[in-house]
Amino acid sequence: MKLRPQLLFDLLIIIFFLVFVYEAIDWRLQARLYPWAVGIPMLALSVVHMIWELKGKKKPSSQPSAAPVDFQFTRGTDPALARRRAINIFSWIFGLFAGIWLLGFKITIPAFVFLYLKVQSGERWGLSLLLTGAAWFLFWGLFDWLLHLPFPEGQLFVWLGL
Amino acid sequence: MIDAFVSGFWQVLAWPAFGYLLIGIAVGFFVGLLPGLGGLATLALMLPFSYTIKQPVEAFCFLLGMLAVTGTTGDITSILFGIPGEGSSAALILDGYPMSKRGEAGRALGAAITSSVFGAMVGALSLALSIPIMRPLVLLFGSPELFIIAIMGVTFIGTLAGASLLKGLLAGGVGLMLAAIGVDPQTGSLRYTFGSLYLWDRLDIIPVVVGLFAIPEIVDLAVRGTSISEVPKTKLVGVIEGVKDTFRHFWLTVRCSLIGVYFGVLPVLGANVAQWIAYAHGVQGVKDAGKGAVEGVLGPGAANNSTRGGDLIPTVAFGIPGSGSMALLLGALLIVGLNPGPEMLKQHLDVTFAMVWVLIIANLIVAGLCFLILNQLAALTFIRGSLLIPFLLFFVFIGSFTANNSLADLIATLIFGVAGYFMVLYGWPRPPLILGLILGKIAENYLWISTAAYGSKWLLFPSVIILIIITIVIVAYPTIKERRGRARYERPDDAI
Incomplete structure (x- = not known):
C-alpha cells in the first residue's frame, strides 16, 4: 500500500x-x-x-496519454520554492478578497495593484504609480461610470456606520 | 428566395444599419476580451437601446453584430492569458494557452480567428439552408434521448482524462452533482444549500469557470516568475501558419462547426456545451493534446461561433429560444414588431437573411481587425508576470462579481480556484467538471420528464439503447486501445 x-x-x-x-x-x-x-x-x-x-x-510513464488533456503546471522549478511561491500568491489572492470584503472594490483595486507592484514585484515608484492609475481609471471608467455595476461598500464602513 | 437573400445583404450595408453594426462590433469586441462579462449580460444591458431603433434590420445589426463577435474575441483572452474571455471560450485554454507559453501565440491566434470566421460562416449558411428542413431536426429527439445525450457529453469529455479514465468520469460526476444545488425545479424544496441563501439560485457557471481555470494558471505564472511566454521575445510569427492550420485540418473545422450548429439548434444546449464536445472531437488521437495541439484550438474556435447560427434557427422559425442570449434576441424581435415563426419565413424573409449576413459580415470585420492588432495583443504575453498578475487578478474578481453582482460569487471563485489548483496538481481534468455543471440542470429536467411520462420504459426505447451503446463504446474505446498498446509495449518482439 x-x-x-x-x-x-x-x-x-x-x-x-x-x-x-x-x-x-x-x-x-x-x-x-x-x-x-x-x-x-x-x-x-x-x-x-x-x-x-x-x-x-x-500507467507506465512511457505512454503519451498518461497526463490528462488539461493544463499542466510548469516543471523545472524547485518543488520547495514552487510551494513557497504558490502559498505566497494564494495569500495575495485571499488578501485581495479580504480587502474587497472589508474596504470595497473602489479602494481595494488600486491599493492591491500598487501594493503588489511595489511590495511583491519590487517595481519602481513611477511604474507602480502609473500602472495603479491605469488600473483605477479602467475600473472607474469602464465598470463604474460606463456600466454602473453596483459595487457594494466595504463591510468595515458598514460596521463603523460611515 | 434569392431576391430576399440579396435584399438582406444590401439592407445590412445600407446606412445607418451598417453604422449600428460597427457600434455593435466595437462593444462586442471589448466585451469578449473582458473575462466574465459575457455576451448575454451585455445583450441584456444593450437591449433597451433597441426601443429607440425603429427598423428591425438596424436593431439586429446592433444586437446580433455585438453577440456574433464576442466568441471570437473571447478566444483571444483564453489563448493569451489562460482566462476565459467568454464562458464559451474556456475550452481554448487547454491547448491555446500552452501554445502562448511556448511562444506560439501568433499561430494559436491565427488558427482561432480563422476557425472562428469559418465556424460563423458555417453557422450562417446552416441558418440559411436549413430554414425549410429544420422542424424534423428539432423534433428528432425527445426527453429520454436528450437525457442520454447529456450524459454522453460528460462521458465523452471524461474519456480525455489520460492515465485514469475514472478521474475524468468522477470529475464529470462532481459537476453533475454540483448542478443539483439550489431549489429543486420539481418540488421546490431546497437541496444542498446548507443554509446559504446564495446557493438557492444554483451555482453560477461564471465564478466556477473563472476560479477553476484562471486561478491555477495565475498561480503557475507566479511560481514560474517569468512572462506568460516562456521563450524570449521575438516578432509575432506563425499567424499565417495558424491560418494555414485551419485549411490543413479543413474537415475537422467543418465537423466541429457542424457540431456547433447542431448543439445550437438543440434546446438549452449551446456554445458552452458545443465547445467541449468539439474540443474532445478535435483532439481525439492527437498525441500532444492539452500541451499545445492546434487541433484543440480549431475545434472549439469553430464550434463556439457556428453555434450562433444554429441558435437562431429555432428562435426565428418557431420562437423557441435555444439559449439565454436567444431569449433576449427573441425579445428584441418582438420589440421591433416582428413575430417569429412562419411570418419570419414568408413576409420578413429578407430580415431573416439579413441576420445571416450580419453573422458573416460582423465576423469578417472583427477577424480583419484582430489580424491588424495581433502583434499588439500577442506582445502582452511577453510582459513580465509580476506586472500582469495584479491586473489578471483584478479581472478575475471583477469578472466573477459581474455574474450576479454578489460578493458570494467571489467566494465561489476562491473555492473553485483552490479546487482547480489541486485538480491540476494531482492530474484531475477540469473540463468534465464544467461540462457536468452545465449539463446537470438540463439532464435532471430531461430525466424527470422521461420518468414522469414513461416510467422506466424509456430505458428500453431503441433510440435510447443505441445512444447508451454509443456511450459505452466511447468509454471502452480508450481502454481497449490502451490495452492493445500496452500488449505491444510489453512484447516488442511480437510487434516487429
Missing part, C-alpha cells in the same frame, strides 16, 4: 459523493431521483478509484 498526498484529495471526492447521496435520503422521489441516479454510481466509482490508488496502480 502506497500512501501519497493525492489520496487525501481522492478521499475528499468520496466524502463529497457520500454527503450528496446521504443528504437526499429524506427528500421526495422527485427531488431525490437525479442526485441518486448520478450520485450512487459515482460514489461506487470513487471508492473503486480509491482502492486502485491505494494499490498503487499506475
Whole structure:
C-alpha cells in the first residue's frame, strides 16, 4: 500500500459523493431521483478509484496519454520554492478578497495593484504609480461610470456606520 | 428566395444599419476580451437601446453584430492569458494557452480567428439552408434521448482524462452533482444549500469557470516568475501558419462547426456545451493534446461561433429560444414588431437573411481587425508576470462579481480556484467538471420528464439503447486501445 498526498484529495471526492447521496435520503422521489441516479454510481466509482490508488496502480510513464488533456503546471522549478511561491500568491489572492470584503472594490483595486507592484514585484515608484492609475481609471471608467455595476461598500464602513 | 437573400445583404450595408453594426462590433469586441462579462449580460444591458431603433434590420445589426463577435474575441483572452474571455471560450485554454507559453501565440491566434470566421460562416449558411428542413431536426429527439445525450457529453469529455479514465468520469460526476444545488425545479424544496441563501439560485457557471481555470494558471505564472511566454521575445510569427492550420485540418473545422450548429439548434444546449464536445472531437488521437495541439484550438474556435447560427434557427422559425442570449434576441424581435415563426419565413424573409449576413459580415470585420492588432495583443504575453498578475487578478474578481453582482460569487471563485489548483496538481481534468455543471440542470429536467411520462420504459426505447451503446463504446474505446498498446509495449518482439 502506497500512501501519497493525492489520496487525501481522492478521499475528499468520496466524502463529497457520500454527503450528496446521504443528504437526499429524506427528500421526495422527485427531488431525490437525479442526485441518486448520478450520485450512487459515482460514489461506487470513487471508492473503486480509491482502492486502485491505494494499490498503487499506475500507467507506465512511457505512454503519451498518461497526463490528462488539461493544463499542466510548469516543471523545472524547485518543488520547495514552487510551494513557497504558490502559498505566497494564494495569500495575495485571499488578501485581495479580504480587502474587497472589508474596504470595497473602489479602494481595494488600486491599493492591491500598487501594493503588489511595489511590495511583491519590487517595481519602481513611477511604474507602480502609473500602472495603479491605469488600473483605477479602467475600473472607474469602464465598470463604474460606463456600466454602473453596483459595487457594494466595504463591510468595515458598514460596521463603523460611515 | 434569392431576391430576399440579396435584399438582406444590401439592407445590412445600407446606412445607418451598417453604422449600428460597427457600434455593435466595437462593444462586442471589448466585451469578449473582458473575462466574465459575457455576451448575454451585455445583450441584456444593450437591449433597451433597441426601443429607440425603429427598423428591425438596424436593431439586429446592433444586437446580433455585438453577440456574433464576442466568441471570437473571447478566444483571444483564453489563448493569451489562460482566462476565459467568454464562458464559451474556456475550452481554448487547454491547448491555446500552452501554445502562448511556448511562444506560439501568433499561430494559436491565427488558427482561432480563422476557425472562428469559418465556424460563423458555417453557422450562417446552416441558418440559411436549413430554414425549410429544420422542424424534423428539432423534433428528432425527445426527453429520454436528450437525457442520454447529456450524459454522453460528460462521458465523452471524461474519456480525455489520460492515465485514469475514472478521474475524468468522477470529475464529470462532481459537476453533475454540483448542478443539483439550489431549489429543486420539481418540488421546490431546497437541496444542498446548507443554509446559504446564495446557493438557492444554483451555482453560477461564471465564478466556477473563472476560479477553476484562471486561478491555477495565475498561480503557475507566479511560481514560474517569468512572462506568460516562456521563450524570449521575438516578432509575432506563425499567424499565417495558424491560418494555414485551419485549411490543413479543413474537415475537422467543418465537423466541429457542424457540431456547433447542431448543439445550437438543440434546446438549452449551446456554445458552452458545443465547445467541449468539439474540443474532445478535435483532439481525439492527437498525441500532444492539452500541451499545445492546434487541433484543440480549431475545434472549439469553430464550434463556439457556428453555434450562433444554429441558435437562431429555432428562435426565428418557431420562437423557441435555444439559449439565454436567444431569449433576449427573441425579445428584441418582438420589440421591433416582428413575430417569429412562419411570418419570419414568408413576409420578413429578407430580415431573416439579413441576420445571416450580419453573422458573416460582423465576423469578417472583427477577424480583419484582430489580424491588424495581433502583434499588439500577442506582445502582452511577453510582459513580465509580476506586472500582469495584479491586473489578471483584478479581472478575475471583477469578472466573477459581474455574474450576479454578489460578493458570494467571489467566494465561489476562491473555492473553485483552490479546487482547480489541486485538480491540476494531482492530474484531475477540469473540463468534465464544467461540462457536468452545465449539463446537470438540463439532464435532471430531461430525466424527470422521461420518468414522469414513461416510467422506466424509456430505458428500453431503441433510440435510447443505441445512444447508451454509443456511450459505452466511447468509454471502452480508450481502454481497449490502451490495452492493445500496452500488449505491444510489453512484447516488442511480437510487434516487429
